Amino acid sequence: MSLWLCLRFNQLPLECLSHCEQQPVAVMAGQRIIRINDCAAALGIRQGMSAATVRALADEEPIRLLERDKQAEQRCLQQLCCWAYSITPTLYTWQFDCVQLEIEGCLSLFQGLDTLLAQVTTGISSRGYCAHHGLAPTPKAAWLLSFAPRVTAMAIQQPLEQRLSPLPLSLLEEFAATVNSLRRAGLQTVGDVLALPPASLGRRCGKAFTHFLQQLIGQREDLQADYCPPSSFSDEYWFGYEVKTNNELTPAVQQLLQSFCNFLRNTQLQTNEINWRLIGSDKKLQNICVRSASSNSDWKNWYQLTCLRFEQLHLTNSVEGLVLACPQLQPGQQGSIDLFNPHNQREPLTALLDRLRNRLGLQAVKKLGCRDEHLPEFAMLASNEDPGNEHSTSQHCAQRPFWLMPQPEKLRHHGKHLYWNGVLSMVCGPERIEDNWWQEPVSRDYFIMVDKGGQHYWVFRDRLTQQWYVHGVFA
Amino acid sequence: MNEMLKQIINRNDTWRGRQRHFQGKSIAANSDCKNSSALSSGHATLDAQLQQGGWPLDGTIELLSDGCGLGAMGLFLPAMKRLSDQGRWQVFIAPPYIPYAPLLAARGIDIQQVLMVHPKNRQERLWATEQALRSTTCSAVFSWLGAQDYSYSELRKLQLAAASGDSLAVLFRPNQAHHNSAPSSLRMQMREYRKVHILKQRGGSQSIDVDLSPAQEEILQPQLWELPAWTASNQSSPAVGA
Numbered sequence: 200m201s202l203w204l205c206l207r208f209n210q211l212p213l214e215c216l217s218h219c220e221q222q223p224v225a226v227m228a229g230q231r232i233i234r235i236n237d238c239a240a241a242l243g244i245r246q247g248m249s250a251a252t253v254r255a256l257a258d259e260e261p262i263r264l265l266e267r268d269k270q271a272e273q274r275c276l277q278q279l280c281c282w283a284y285s286i287t288p289t290l291y292t293w294q295f296d297c298v299q300l301e302i303e304g305c306l307s308l309f310q311g312l313d314t315l316l317a318q319v320t321t322g323i324s325s326r327g328y329c330a331h332h333g334l335a336p337t338p339k340a341a342w343l344l345s346f347a348p349r350v351t352a353m354a355i356q357q358p359l360e361q362r363l364s365p366l367p368l369s370l371l372e373e374f375a376a377t378v379n380s381l382r383r384a385g386l387q388t389v390g391d392v393l394a395l396p397p398a399s400l401g402r403r404c405g406k407a408f409t410h411f412l413q414q415l416i417g418q419r420e421d422l423q424a425d426y427c428p429p430s431s432f433s434d435e436y437w438f439g440y441e442v443k444t445n446n447e448l449t450p451a452v453q454q455l456l457q458s459f460c461n462f463l464r465n466t467q468l469q470t471n472e473i474n475w476r477l478i479g480s481d482k483k484l485q486n487i488c489v490r491s492a493s494s495n496s497d498w499k500n501w502y503q504l505t506c507l508r509f510e511q512l513h514l515t516n517s518v519e520g521l522v523l524a525c526p527q528l529q530p531g532q533q534g535s536i537d538l539f540n541p542h543n544q545r546e547p548l549t550a551l552l553d554r555l556r557n558r559l560g561l562q563a564v565k566k567l568g569c570r571d572e573h574l575p576e577f578a579m580l581a582s583n584e585d586p587g588n589e590h591s592t593s594q595h596c597a598q599r600p601f602w603l604m605p606q607p608e609k610l611r612h613h614g615k616h617l618y619w620n621g622v623l624s625m626v627c628g629p630e631r632i633e634d635n636w637w638q639e640p641v642s643r644d645y646f647i648m649v650d651k652g653g654q655h656y657w658v659f660r661d662r663l664t665q666q667w668y669v670h671g672v673f674a
Numbered sequence: 675m676n677e678m679l680k681q682i683i684n685r686n687d688t689w690r691g692r693q694r695h696f697q698g699k700s701i702a703a704n705s706d707c708k709n710s711s712a713l714s715s716g717h718a719t720l721d722a723q724l725q726q727g728g729w730p731l732d733g734t735i736e737l738l739s740d741g742c743g744l745g746a747m748g749l750f751l752p753a754m755k756r757l758s759d760q761g762r763w764q765v766f767i768a769p770p771y772i773p774y775a776p777l778l779a780a781r782g783i784d785i786q787q788v789l790m791v792h793p794k795n796r797q798e799r800l801w802a803t804e805q806a807l808r809s810t811t812c813s814a815v816f817s818w819l820g821a822q823d824y825s826y827s828e829l830r831k832l833q834l835a836a837a838s839g840d841s842l843a844v845l846f847r848p849n850q851a852h853h854n855s856a857p858s859s860l861r862m863q864m865r866e867y868r869k870v871h872i873l874k875q876r877g878g879s880q881s882i883d884v885d886l887s888p889a890q891e892e893i894l895q896p897q898l899w900e901l902p903a904w905t906a907s908n909q910s911s912p913a914v915g916a
Contacts, residue, residue: 544810548763551809555791558805559798565790567775579775581790599780601747602771620741653867654745671774674747 202303205333205341206323210234211296215275216265218327223260225253228267272296280426282322285465286315291423299338335359337417343389346370359416364390374411377404428466433524434458441480441517445509448521452505455523460498468528469494473501478520487512489557492549494529507557573634574641575603575670598630600657600671607668610658619656619669623648626655713842716752717886720870725878729753733859734836734843743818743846744770746864751781753842757813758784765789765806767817768799796822807835807843814842821848826855833857
């Protein structure tokens with residue numbers, strides 16, 4: 200036993216093009232009005248009128264006549280599916296304006312039908328749509344019932360055939376010829392047809408129609424391909440006015456990130472990179488990429504990182520729209536911090552890394568690594584990636600300084616004394632390091648020297664050039 | 675009046691002067707006896723002088739020295755090794771040079787935890803330091819604040835950030851800074867090689883010199899004094915400029 204909820208977005212052709220409520224708007228297909236908003240209805244405009252009639256009725260009132268855009272409708276329907284995926288995984292689009300949801304399997308998740316329906320209603324209205332509901336054990340019956348008055352459409356306790364009976368056959372547009380001939384025979388409603396013996400009805404109306412009727416009342420399987428959420432994410436926000444300061448972007452950022460992270464949670468995907476695109480008033484694009492060291496789907500985290508990047512942003516032009524795109528998504532992995540960590544660590548380690556990198560730039564944050572090399576300057580590396588660690592601890596390191604200079608610096612010498620912020624005196628040495636003969640031969644004698652203040656330095660004499668250098672500072 | 679005074683004294687960030695003014699058992703509320711969260715410095719003589727028996731973890735430590743605090747870093751090597759076990763970041767903010775990774779590794783410090791941050795200006799330096807202190811992901815934060823002047827409120831912000839976490843927070847500042855007051859829990863000056871002067875510490879004795887002599891070192895300890903004794907016999911001076 201399954202339970203299907205059909206959401207029929209009757210006004211979809213209008214809603215996908217305009218959400219305007221102050222001005223009469225009408226959508227036309229082939230010079231005929233197909234959908235109108237409330238303002239237009241108040242003017243007396245009805246469906247099926249021609250453009251000329253509408254203009255005559257509107258008179259002085261400015262009316263917007265929009266051409267129907269079926270692609271936009273499909274896009275909107277896909278977005279609605281994307282949202283509805285958070286309610287149930289079993290759903291598909293039906294006709295051009297319906298979404299069919301199988302909700303029997305998730306009733307206990309939502310703790311009952313009422314809370315589920317309430318959530319559906321708020322979800323739809325927050326997206327600026329309105330829908331007719333139909334509730335039935337089969338998807339086709341749910342769809343048909345969405346045309347019925349709400350009392351009947353939602354009354355699942357009543358027998359299905361009794362609820363279907365009063366519905367007119369003319370709703371079945373795909374069987375127009377059959378319905379026409381049935382009407383001539385005096386059969387007007389679904390109930391009339393269902394009362395006939397199925398065998399004779401099949402002979403008269405053809406296989407397709409009887410299949411439909413059987414699927415309608417649940418005597419035949421009705422299999423449809425389930426909706427698959429897309430593998431990438433892209434969403435946009437249009438301000439409707441020109442944005443000139445960074446702060447004004449914040450609400451759009453929040454809304455986009457929330458829907459993005461809902462999408463990620465529903466699809467159990469994660470990402471470590473999101474792209475913001477600012478669409479300027481001169482149609483110029485500005486790209487901002489926000490990265491995170493760890494994949495995650497927490498919108499507050501992404502919001503924090505985005506804010507860090509936007510703080511540094513200088514808007515040269517006013518912005519009209521904001522696009523959030525995420526081309527690469529990976530299957531989610533839940534990282535967690537140690538529950539029993541005694542050091543009250545409240546966030547994963549990478550959180551700090553992300554904040555620093557997004558504010559200061561990728562190059563400003565480095566990690567250390569060791570390499571098994573003889574020359575001191577090659578034995579370590581600092582990189583912004585995670586450097587490999589191929590080091591085996593050797594006792595040599597006991598004689599190494601804490602600080603290594605990025606470049607050895609030349610020492611001044613006077614007579615028998617070396618000078619580096621004062622005269623240096625010998626403590627220990629030499630230790631010879633020779634290496635790199637295959638490339639640029641290096642031969643050095645390292646000494647440890649101390650200055651008047653007691654500071655120890657790591658000093659070497661280049662045996663090839665006879666020059667003295669200071670290379671490190673002991674701590 | 676008395677009540678208000680008590681409340682103020684009870685605040686953890688109220689600074690109280692020298693210990694000897696408070697006779698008897700009544701230890702200042704801010705002396706942190708309740709809080710044994712100190713981290714042993716690894717130097718016995720220093721631990722003895724520090725109020726909590728080690729580096730305080732509930733505030734900043736200010737270290738004034740010449741030469742960017744290059745030589746002072748050895749003080750913290752034992753602490754860094756201990757903190758390695760926590761598996762959290764050890765952050766170097768605006769270090770003058772790069773710490774030599776093989777040495778750190780040889781000292782038992784997990785170099786994968788070392789994070790070096792190079793901010794471009796004073797503003798970013800303060801921001802990065804505060805972020806590192808506020809985030810709970812750092813076991814140690816070493817920040818070289820550089821030669822610039824910092825206002826009391828800026829330093830206090832760092833102090834409060836450090837107090838909110840439990841990381842070892844060390845600010846390296848030049849010697850000249852000791853004329854200005856600072857909100858740190860512990861202020862020290864490296865006056866000479868192996869000589870630390872405690873300028874002030876919360877709830878503890880102050881204006882004392884601590885001599886970190888090699889004899890009292892823990893075995894296998896720092897850097898600073900492990901250099902082998904240079905006997906006069908083999909002091910054959912290398913031919914400088916030869």
